[in-house]
Amino acid sequence: MLDTREIFDGFNEGFACWTPERRLVQANAAFLHMMGLKTGTPFSAIDDAGALSFAFSEISDALMQQVEAQGVISNFECRLPHAADPLRWIKADVRRIPDADGKTRYYVAYLTDITSLKFKEAELSHLAFFDSLTGLPNRSLFINKVGAALHAAKRYPEQYAVISLDMDALYNINQHYGRDFGDMLLRHTAATLVACCRETDTVGRTGSDEFSVLLRDPEGGPGLIRIIKRIRAKFETPFTVWDKQLGAISAHFGVIFPLSEYNHAESVLRDVGLATSMAKTTGNSLSCKFFSKKMMEKTRKELSLAVVLQKKHDLKGFSVVYQPIMRPADSGLYAFEALARWSHQGKAVSPSIFIPIAEKTGFIKSLGQFVLETACRQLRRWRNEYGTDICMHINVSPHQLVAHDFPDSVRDTLYRTGIEGAQLFFEVTESIFLRDFAKALHNINRLRQQGVRFCLDDFGTGYSSLSYLKLLPLDALKIDRSFVQDLEKDAISRVLLRHIITLGTDLGYTLVVEGVERQTQLALLGDIDRLLIQGFYFYKPLGSYAADALMGEEYGEAISRRE
Numbered sequence: 001m002l003d004t005r006e007i008f009d010g011f012n013e014g015f016a017c018w019t020p021e022r023r024l025v026q027a028n029a030a031f032l033h034m035m036g037l038k039t040g041t042p043f044s045a046i047d048d049a050g051a052l053s054f055a056f057s058e059i060s061d062a063l064m065q066q067v068e069a070q071g072v073i074s075n076f077e078c079r080l081p082h083a084a085d086p087l088r089w090i091k092a093d094v095r096r097i098p099d100a101d102g103k104t105r106y107y108v109a110y111l112t113d114i115t116s117l118k119f120k121e122a123e124l125s126h127l128a129f130f131d132s133l134t135g136l137p138n139r140s141l142f143i144n145k146v147g148a149a150l151h152a153a154k155r156y157p158e159q160y161a162v163i164s165l166d167m168d169a170l171y172n173i174n175q176h177y178g179r180d181f182g183d184m185l186l187r188h189t190a191a192t193l194v195a196c197c198r199e200t201d202t203v204g205r206t207g208s209d210e211f212s213v214l215l216r217d218p219e220g221g222p223g224l225i226r227i228i229k230r231i232r233a234k235f236e237t238p239f240t241v242w243d244k245q246l247g248a249i250s251a252h253f254g255v256i257f258p259l260s261e262y263n264h265a266e267s268v269l270r271d272v273g274l275a276t277s278m279a280k281t282t283g284n285s286l287s288c289k290f291f292s293k294k295m296m297e298k299t300r301k302e303l304s305l306a307v308v309l310q311k312k313h314d315l316k317g318f319s320v321v322y323q324p325i326m327r328p329a330d331s332g333l334y335a336f337e338a339l340a341r342w343s344h345q346g347k348a349v350s351p352s353i354f355i356p357i358a359e360k361t362g363f364i365k366s367l368g369q370f371v372l373e374t375a376c377r378q379l380r381r382w383r384n385e386y387g388t389d390i391c392m393h394i395n396v397s398p399h400q401l402v403a404h405d406f407p408d409s410v411r412d413t414l415y416r417t418g419i420e421g422a423q424l425f426f427e428v429t430e431s432i433f434l435r436d437f438a439k440a441l442h443n444i445n446r447l448r449q450q451g452v453r454f455c456l457d458d459f460g461t462g463y464s465s466l467s468y469l470k471l472l473p474l475d476a477l478k479i480d481r482s483f484v485q486d487l488e489k490d491a492i493s494r495v496l497l498r499h500i501i502t503l504g505t506d507l508g509y510t511l512v513v514e515g516v517e518r519q520t521q522l523a524l525l526g527d528i529d530r531l532l533i534q535g536f537y538f539y540k541p542l543g544s545y546a547a548d549a550l551m552g553e554e555y556g557e558a559i560s561r562r563e
């Protein structure tokens with residue numbers, strides 16, 4: 001005959017039966033093991049309550065209370081304060097066995113060891129809530145923390161702020177140095193941020209190239225500014241990843257403070273992301289924008305425009321205007337710059353609004369082609385009318401420049417309109433260094449073979465590094481209007497501008513100064529004979545009729561004199 005105790009002892013699950021006085025009546029080996037009792041202990045030696053482990057007496061209290069109330073409990077999970085193994089978890093099913101009077105005679109329990117299951121769960125939840133690369137809370141957990149902060153801020157007079165930062169250079173770093181290097185940079189950034197914050201703050205990795213910080217009580221606006229300054233100073237400190245010395249961490253910051261008007265954590269993250277994108281549009285590294293309602297309105301407007309732009313295929317409402325570029329020496333017309341215009345629902349939308357949207361939506365390719373084609377046709381009409389070839393500057397977005405079919409489509413347009421490549425100056429900005437530079441350079445060289453010349457627009461606002469100039473085959477520099485703006489009141493601007501002009505001339509570039517609005521600014525430019533000037537002082541951008549009239553003034557007389 002088989003001994004039933006032997007059968008019971010063979011199970012991995014624990015079985016036990018005890019009285020309300022906690023006297024163990026039956027228990028198998030697995031149960032004794034779970035309770036930290038020696039399995040070899042003869043059962044008769046542990047049949048009184050005193051010999052039951054501390055662990056069992058604690059959980060049996062809890063179990064018995066519940067079973068008394070409900071008669072039976074299932075799937076009761078608890079951790080056993082087990083001396084040898086403090087992290088042991090069990091799941092218990094317990095029922096009450098009453099006597100003839102209905103009073104509890106025994107409790108019977110069936111226990112499963114779920115320790116490894118709990119570990120797996122914990123591991124999974126760590127994976128689900130922490131970023132494996134940096135060990136920081138991920139977006140879900142960060143959102144939870146912001147949610148908890150919003151909740152706390154309603155009950156206590158505590159203020160919170162969220163800073164979000166976007167490392168837009170990461171894509172290029174991964175491309176140039178490899179992903180492992182990018183990963184090291186992310187870890188370095190994570191550690192830098194954690195070092196700048198207090199223990200009560202939360203730093204999270206909220207996107208592949210985005211970190212966010214939840215600050216608890218930053219001590220008002222001034223305190224917040226101090227923290228931002230601290231982070232920026234750390235980011236500006238050169239550091240070494242492997243053997244490569246990096247100058248600084250490049251990032252843009254968005255900030256929301258305070259969070260009191262928010263009810264949902266997702267909205268906080270959405271708005272701080274918006275502020276970060278706005279900071280990005282300033283073009284300056286480490287720039288920072290605070291979220292505001294005004295910003296929200298602007299974005300809403302832009303979004304609705306983006307929807308319109310995405311739907312458009314016919315370019316209705318778009319036109320091109322032409323701003324003269326002048327030779328100040330004799331006030332003669334040197335060239336035009338073609339500028340896109342958009343009239344939407346009867347209102348003019350500024351290019352500084354629709355161009356970035358067109359770039360984001362990919363619409364810029366059709367728009368750029370439209371501007372090029374329209375400008376070339378205009379040049380063709382002027383040649384027919386005045387027998388003269390004048391140059392046209394055309395703005396080319398980095399998105400257009402890197403497209404593999406761009407040089408071909410320019411060649412086709414030139415062919416169709418009967419225009420020489422040498423009549424065109426393509427204006428590019430230093431932002432092309434942020435894109436796929438190799439592709440851009442390849443296309444620039446192909447276009448130069450067609451005679452097209454290149455002008456660096458907004459010179460002095462981007463990287464401002466002269467070493468970049470060597471990388472690009474350029475013919476002209478257009479000095480940004482911010483230098484001219486402050487010319488009258490700012491001596492530093494005057495010195496800077498003069499140096500840039502000398503340097504540009506020595507390097508053999510044609511120099512255009514843009515944004516000249518007043519005679520006083522023109523006078524401060526020094527020796528203007530070697531410069532070209534574009535600005536409201538001479539002309540605002542002209543519609544095609546007005547540009548025609550100007551051409552007539554310049555060249556019409558020459559024709560009549562010749563006749």
Ligand code: C2E
Nearest residue numbers: 339340351352355371395396397515516517534535536537
């Ligand atoms: P940008 O290429 O720097 O063009 C010069 C801008 O400065 C033009 O603004 C022009 O109207 C303005 N401007 C010229 N002289 C003065 C002056 O004396 N004072 C002031 N305050 N402003 C002056 P606009 O037409 O609003 O264009 C803004 C920007 O939009 C352009 O800056 C350019 O980056 C972009 N854009 C315009 N048309 C096109 C286009 O066809 N393609 C591309 N990719 N971008 C374009």
Ligand code: CA
Nearest residue numbers: 337395427457
């Ligand atoms: Ca331009």
Ligand code: CA
Nearest residue numbers: 457458478514
């Ligand atoms: Ca410009």
